[in-house]
Amino acid sequence: MTTWLDVPDDHLFGMDNLPYGVFSTADDPTRRVGVRIGDLVLDAGAVAAIGRDAGLVGEGPDLATAWQTPSLNAFLSLGRPAWTVAREWLTEILGDDVHRGGVSPHLHHLADVVLHLPIEVADYVDFYASEDHASNVGQIFRPDNAALPPNWKHLPIGYHGRAGTVVVSGTDVVRPTGQRKGPQDAAPVFGPSIRLDIEAELGYVVGGATELGSRVSVDEAADHLFGVVILNDWSARDIQAWEYVPLGPFLGKSFATSVSAWVTPLEALTAARVPLPGQSDPEVLPYLRGDAFGLDVHVEVSLDGTVVSRPEHAGMYWSPAQMLAHLTVNGASLRDGDLFGSGTISGPTRDTRGSLLELTWNGTEPLTLADGTTRGFLEDGDTVTMTAWAPGPDGSRIGLGDVTGTIRPAR
Template sequence: MTPTTRPTTWLDVAAEHPFGIDTLPYGVFSTADDPVRRVGVRIGDLVLDAGAVAAVGRDAGLVGDGPDLATAWQTPSLNAFLALGRPAWTTARQWLTEVLGQEVHRDGVSPHLHRLEEVTLHLPVEVADYVDFYASEDHATNVGQIFRPDNAALPPNWKHLPIGYHGRSGTVVVSGTDVVRPSGQRKGPNDPAPVFGPSIRLDIEAELGYVVGGATELGTRVSVDEAPDHLFGVVVLNDWSARDIQAWEYVPLGPFLGKSFATSVSAWVTPLEALASARVPLPGQSDPEVLPYLRGDAFGLDVHVEVSIDGTVVSRPEHAGMYWSPAQMLAHLTVNGASLRDGDLFGSGTISGPTRDTRGSLLELTWNGTEPLTLQDGTTRGFLEDGDTVTITAWAPGPGDARIGLGEVVGTIRPSA
């Protein structure tokens, strides 16, 4: 679309607002007057009670014979909505664009708008399964050089398949939740034996997370071209990592306690449809050529990420440089017949680029603590200290000159329990 054909809104929302009518992300909220959790849609600095408005439209016969959006949205997570599938997601977005865009709906919609500062935001999805991938070649190369300096940086399978591991869905938390420093075993290369205690190399990983809907049966698989029917939307994700625990445990079966203590996600889920203008080609997968099941419309996303620690911007990773596509990751996740569940979440893996200021983890930014960062207050960081607050934000280009905001994910480190 061009700027002249973009939808407009009767609300007083600036054209350049990152949460304008081109964005319309979904979340779950409550208010002091009504503590019941339900689905909301952000428009500017307001939150629309989506279920309440849909109920008005349904009762007035204005929603038609389509899916019962009111019932799906009057629940404490997005899972019921995710279960309706892609046609319902498209219908819902079209309807929301109409009621927020056409002046005739003002009187019916206005009573169901809440100021952003007056709502409490909750985890938007009841996470079914959580998988984290490893899709950045720059990140994988850096980690290989740090952890395996005497071997090839990339393992031999890395360019043949999207590598990932299954995480712990029960420790996925919403932005703003404090993170307690984890404890576990660690052993340095020169230590005679492992010791137990709080992690001293606590790290971040700046990622995007993909929210999945449209459950599938066990024994079936989803192709690359079918993946968009199941990719509902995107969250900003911080995969907190205890590097010292991880380094000691990850051979031979991969990450475990060094990752499973917490994963933070943004409160808003940006629909995949809002990112249509951000689709870009992948950097290239011709050497080697991927196997047929990983071919198809394997699009990348031009998402710009910013990472800050205690107010100091330390990195600006670019998601457009990722080697593997979310569609390929989903296809690989199901190629063995593993089923999808409504509310599944998978992470992109750390978003990193070829230069230091585009690295998405402290492991890379400080080269495993040997090159500390200096913050605005003059203090230095190799890894996170208690009291540090990490903020990751992201945005993408929209239609015309619009900017699509993906929100933020924030977490503060608390001392070990």
């Protein structure tokens, strides 16, 4: 697609992308919805209000009101038909030169805006959808047993996280403190985590609330999957190891989860849809069958400027549609602004593992960084950055932005 803006054809944030975020400026600290085009941010609500107030907008969703709010939640509540209308409208005003005069005053340079958490997170769930990651974790912690738990290929395993500690890219992460008990400890001790880790994931933003007691099928999931963020599920492995038997992750995960500032619409990722690796042995139950697409997203993980991993999301065993169907199969309702993570994206080789736990094999095979220092787990002052892209139409690339965070000492 073409635009009257000076955006290179190979830009990761061209017309085929148009991700949504929430921004403010020094001149106007009001948080509102923005759309990225190239290295510019469109004040979407301001432009939509021009047409609405001039009576040029007929029947349809009130996009201006939804976009003049401090999160994407109001827009998410409008549902898939409105999301499609909005994308068509954005393509029109950014693609046809006739709109230049009305749109140009509402474009801001990316360097001049502050980006905020794009959604008010309603509920947060994290899944465990990579067979390679689950197998690696099993081999590390249960070397004398089967790598995968017996239920793993029958259902998407997940846990409920803490919505209030989801933070936007660029937010510092304070080293968590809690109980831990090492193999040589006679009793648990209390203090800062000494095995602080990362998990490279995709996060899925949900809209179109449902009633309690209803279900969303695999084939209906796309009506509720609004878009994708990059997600870093920071993990305190020592705190987690002591607490998570028998009920699962708690304080080892709940201190922070970082997400990218831009939400890439699912409609921008049509060319990135791929088949799942295969679920024939065992065959999944009927409620998990249907349009269970995968996504060909390429992730890169850097630690203090050194690329340490390039996980491939296309190898994930469970699809986002299956995860959403499983999340609601018991009648759990969806809320606008729900977020769920894919779980760590890991592949069959060391350079595609998405956590330090796997990359260093629980600290026994430390990484060497470009400055010559080594890491088993994260140290104070370390900065982790994850970026991602996906194939777009006609050989183009769709950028998912980045998520970054720096570790600060425990308090």
